[in-house]
Amino acid sequence: MSADWRHRLAEQRGLLLAVGLFLAMFTLYIAKHPAGLTANVASTAANKGVLLALVAMAQTIPVLTSGLDLSVGMVLVLTNCLASRIVVGSPAEVALGTSAVLAVGLLCGAINGAVVVYGRIQPIIATLATSSIYYGVALAIRPAPGGDVATGVADALTGSLPGGVPASLLVLVAVVVVVWVPYRRSVLGRAAYAVGSSEQAAFMSGVPITRAKLLAYVLAGLLSAIAGLLLTCITYSGEASAALGGTYTLTAIAAVVVGGTSLFGGSGGAIGSIFGAFVLRTIGDLLFVFDMDALWQPLFLGAVLLVAISLGSFRLLGVRNRLELYR
Amino acid sequence: MKAARALPAVAATRRIDPAVLAAFGCIVLLLLGGSLYSRNFLSPDYLLQQLNVAAFLGVIASGVMLVVLLGHIDLSIPWIVTMGGMMSTAAAGWGDAGAALAIPIGIACGIAVGVFNGIGVAYLRVPSMIFTLGTNAIAQGLMVLHTSGFAPQDRSTEAMHVIAVDRTIAGIPNALWVWAAVGGMAVLLLTRTAFGRYVYAIGNRERAAYLSGVNTRAVVVGCFAIAGGCSGLAGVLLAGYSTKAYQAMGDPYLLPAIAAVVLGGTSILGGRGTYLGTVAGVILITLLQSILSVVQMPEAGRQIIYGTVIIAMLLLYGRQRRET
Numbered sequence: 001m002s003a004d005w006r007h008r009l010a011e012q013r014g015l016l017l018a019v020g021l022f023l024a025m026f027t028l029y030i031a032k033h034p035a036g037l038t039a040n041v042a043s044t045a046a047n048k049g050v051l052l053a054l055v056a057m058a059q060t061i062p063v064l065t066s067g068l069d070l071s072v073g074m075v076l077v078l079t080n081c082l083a084s085r086i087v088v089g090s091p092a093e094v095a096l097g098t099s100a101v102l103a104v105g106l107l108c109g110a111i112n113g114a115v116v117v118y119g120r121i122q123p124i125i126a127t128l129a130t131s132s133i134y135y136g137v138a139l140a141i142r143p144a145p146g147g148d149v150a151t152g153v154a155d156a157l158t159g160s161l162p163g164g165v166p167a168s169l170l171v172l173v174a175v176v177v178v179v180w181v182p183y184r185r186s187v188l189g190r191a192a193y194a195v196g197s198s199e200q201a202a203f204m205s206g207v208p209i210t211r212a213k214l215l216a217y218v219l220a221g222l223l224s225a226i227a228g229l230l231l232t233c234i235t236y237s238g239e240a241s242a243a244l245g246g247t248y249t250l251t252a253i254a255a256v257v258v259g260g261t262s263l264f265g266g267s268g269g270a271i272g273s274i275f276g277a278f279v280l281r282t283i284g285d286l287l288f289v290f291d292m293d294a295l296w297q298p299l300f301l302g303a304v305l306l307v308a309i310s311l312g313s314f315r316l317l318g319v320r321n322r323l324e325l326y327r
Numbered sequence: 328m329k330a331a332r333a334l335p336a337v338a339a340t341r342r343i344d345p346a347v348l349a350a351f352g353c354i355v356l357l358l359l360g361g362s363l364y365s366r367n368f369l370s371p372d373y374l375l376q377q378l379n380v381a382a383f384l385g386v387i388a389s390g391v392m393l394v395v396l397l398g399h400i401d402l403s404i405p406w407i408v409t410m411g412g413m414m415s416t417a418a419a420g421w422g423d424a425g426a427a428l429a430i431p432i433g434i435a436c437g438i439a440v441g442v443f444n445g446i447g448v449a450y451l452r453v454p455s456m457i458f459t460l461g462t463n464a465i466a467q468g469l470m471v472l473h474t475s476g477f478a479p480q481d482r483s484t485e486a487m488h489v490i491a492v493d494r495t496i497a498g499i500p501n502a503l504w505v506w507a508a509v510g511g512m513a514v515l516l517l518t519r520t521a522f523g524r525y526v527y528a529i530g531n532r533e534r535a536a537y538l539s540g541v542n543t544r545a546v547v548v549g550c551f552a553i554a555g556g557c558s559g560l561a562g563v564l565l566a567g568y569s570t571k572a573y574q575a576m577g578d579p580y581l582l583p584a585i586a587a588v589v590l591g592g593t594s595i596l597g598g599r600g601t602y603l604g605t606v607a608g609v610i611l612i613t614l615l616q617s618i619l620s621v622v623q624m625p626e627a628g629r630q631i632i633y634g635t636v637i638i639a640m641l642l643l644y645g646r647q648r649r650e651t
Contacts, residue, residue: 068456115638120646122595124400128582129637136630143627250402250460263454295475299468306447306461313451325452326534326543 014260014268017311018275021258025282032289039164046166047158047234049281051227053172055248056255056273057180058223061216063256066196066265067116067123069217071131072224073249075108077240078138079228084147084238087229094150102225108134109221113214131245138240145239147232154233168230172274175226180270183219188212196265255280258308280305343603346592349644350607357614364622375500379492381613382502383561383568385606387584389506389513390441390557392605393550395588396517398530398597399448399455401554403440404584406466408577411437411562413470413479415487416572420480429484430563437559438552440466445548474574487567502564509557514602526550530597586637587612592644611640 009016029045030037055072062069079101086097108130115126160166183189191212194202202209232238252273253263259276261268283304287297319325361368387404394401415433418425425432440462447458473479490501517523525546528536537543561580566572591608593600615636619629 119638119642121638121641122589125585125589125595125641126638128585129634129641132582132630132634132637136627136632136634139625139627139630253457254460257454257457263457295472296468298471299465302461302464302466302468305464306458309457309461310447310451310453313453316452323534323537326537 011267012260015272015275018259018272018279022275022278022282025279025286029282029285029289032286034289039160039166042164043158043160043166043168045281045285046169047230049278050166050168050172051230051234052248052251052255052281053274053277054175054223054227054230055252056259056277057175057270058220058227059249059252059256060259060261060268060270060273061183061192061219061223062123063253063261063263064196064265064268065192065213065216066199067213067216068127068253068263069112069220070124070127070249071108071112071134072220072252073245073247074131074134074138075105075221075224076228076231076248077242077245078108078134078141079105079225080231080235081138081142081147081238081240083229083232084149085141087149087153087232089150094153098153098229101229102222105221105223105225105228106218107221108224109218110214112221113217116217117210117213131249135240135242135245142238142240145237145241147238149232149236151236154236157230157233171226171230175223176271176274179219179223183215184269188215192216193266197267251280252277254305254309279308344592344601346644347601347604347607349640350591350604350611353640354607354611354614357611357618361614361618361621364618368618375494375498375503377613377617378610379500379502380617381609382500382506383564384580384583384587384613385506385609386509386557386561386564387580388587388605388609389509389602390554391584392588392591392593392600392602393513393517393526394455394554395585395593395595396526396530396597396600397547397550398533399547399551400585400595401444401459401551402456402581403444403459403463403466403555404558404581405575405577406463406470407437407440407555407558408562408565408580409572409575410440410466410470411559412483412566412572412576413473413481413562415563416481416483416566417473417477417479419482419484419487426484426486429487430490433563433566434556434559437555437557437562439555441552441555441558442548444555445551448551449544449547470574481571481573483566483570483572487563488570489567491564491567502568505560505564509560510602510606517602522546522549527598530594530599532598583612583616590637590640 033041035041055076058072059069082104083097083101086100087094088097112127112130115121115130116123119126157167157171161170188208188211191202191207191209194205194207195209195212199209255276256273257263257276258279259268259272259274261272283301287300292300316325358368367373387408391401391404411433414436415429418429418432444459444462447453447462448455489495490505494500496504517526525536525541528539528541529543529546533543558577562577565576587608588605589595589608590611591600591604591606593604615633619632624632
């Protein structure tokens with residue numbers, strides 16, 4: 001076991017890099033923040049970070065199967081609009097509404113999975129088309145921004161616990177423990193990695209390819225729906241915004257890559273994506289505490305993103321045979 | 328004997344991709360369906376107006392198609408289009424020399440960003456989807472800085488307006504001539520030059536192309552540069568069409584451009600596709616959008632139908648072959 005620690009370390013390099021980057025940046029942020037690490041600062045940072053982290057987790061699972069889900073942002077918007085309508089009223093109504101929102105997320109994921117697996121349409125274009133459908137449904141549910149959400153639930157999920165621990169962080173931990181860890185250890189979870197590394201080899205080894213791919217998209221829908229619920233709790237309202245959905249989809253892909261998951265599939269994991277999301281969110285916060293001119297912020301964000309994703313190119317220096325570069 | 332007789336028929340069906348035929352079939356169906364609603368749908372004036380609008384998407388899709396044929400994707404289209412429009416109108420504010428150079432400057436900016444994309448994808452080997460995403464963010468940052476920092480001119484020049492809107496020759500919109508020129512060059516490039524063959528070869532298997540002595544990296548950079556130039560040109564045309572350049576003017580063009588290329592039978596995995604198909608895809612998307620807005624469908628219904636129709640068409644003819 002101790003003999004292969006080097007191999008294990010190399011496998012987790014992307015994750016460790018993201019964790020290190022996040023810790024360094026967050027420490028800097030807190031050190032520079034005028035108020036320091038108060039419960040309020042922590043929960044605000046956590047809410048934004050956890051939201052993106054959930055969407056990034058959702059994106060990770062299809063990416064592991066060397067697919068892609070461009071509809072995660074729109075599922076977030078759709079469930080946000082739905083939750084702002086039905087997660088209100090008595091505790092029983094809230095519970096029913098919450099399960100309905102999660103069920104809609106599962107349904108969206110199942111539609112994506114069915115179109116990709118049974119329809120045999122390329123994931124990029126298939127989820128692009130379904131995202132247009134989900135956006136239309138979101139618009140139908142909530143033509144104008146507004147709505148409401150059960151205040152008790154919202155405050156409990158987005159506030160901070162005694163001791164100053166942000167509640168949303170606990171939500172994230174719960175999602176990891178209840179959804180990701182069992183999935184990673186299940187047959188279909190391992191099948192997702194196998195399909196991502198080589199679909200042919202997976203097929204030859206009798207891996208359940210169809211079910212693995214289907215489940216990947218279904219879980220992506222579920223995780224996006226959880227993010228949609230959290231968004232509703234943070235903003236106390238719903239809005240069918242195409243820009244919001246697009247931004248979340250694309251930023252989530254960036255978070256997945258920063259977190260060390262290969263876009264070609266087969267390696268990485270949701271934990272890395274969580275820290276990738278935290279890194280991206282902290283960059284924005286850092287620009288804020290360092291009083292950077294608002295005009296320069298978008299350019300700086302873009303540059304940091306580009307540098308972060310280009311870091312992987314250092315491996316090219318170690319390539320001895322040029323043929324390895326080409327697939 | 329039997330095989331010999333079957334051969335011409337095989338050759339004839341091979342010449343035209345069934346996906347392209349299906350796309351043109353869908354166009355006819357859309358026109359017929361539209362004409363049931365209103366007779367204006369088949370009038371030459373309406374059709375020319377649609378083609379004028381389609382030309383903008385067509386110019387963008389020409390570049391996107393080259394990149395998709397390589398097996399890559401370009402997500403930086405939205406802000407290259409915006410940059411092309413904004414830089415050309417800004418150049419127009421520099422006096423007479425600037426106004427004369429407005430159009431080439433818009434295109435050149437697009438090419439510059441395209442070359443940058445190409446270097447990232449070909450030399451740094453970053454997956455194109457994520458690298459062009461980063462480029463898009465940078466282009467956006469540059470344009471935000473440019474518009475708010477220097478307050479440039481955003482009105483288009485007379486020449487830009489003329490090539491985007493007017494009908495100088497034989498009543499055909501000038502924008503359509505521009506698309507025809509871009510399309511003609513794309514067809515020549517893809518079917519009559521070694522570069523075109525390399526594009527298909529790389530899309531099929533980059534390794535094999537490299538081993539055959541193709542300078543694959545230069546070809547990839549070239550394709551991204553052309554795609555950037557096309558987007559820059561489209562930005563110039565769009566700025567001329569609406570007489571001004573504005574933030575996020577390219578945002579509504581990314582998804583329709585990719586959808587048009589794929590609906591036209593080009594494989595998103597690269598290596599397969601014809602320009603005729605892209606033309607069909609562009610017209611198909613433009614007509615679909617036009618019909619949905621003419622029947623005064625609310626935005627929600629439009630989005631749902633738009634997505635459903637794209638999936639339905641892909642199910643009809645865009646399915647991958649069963650693997651293994």
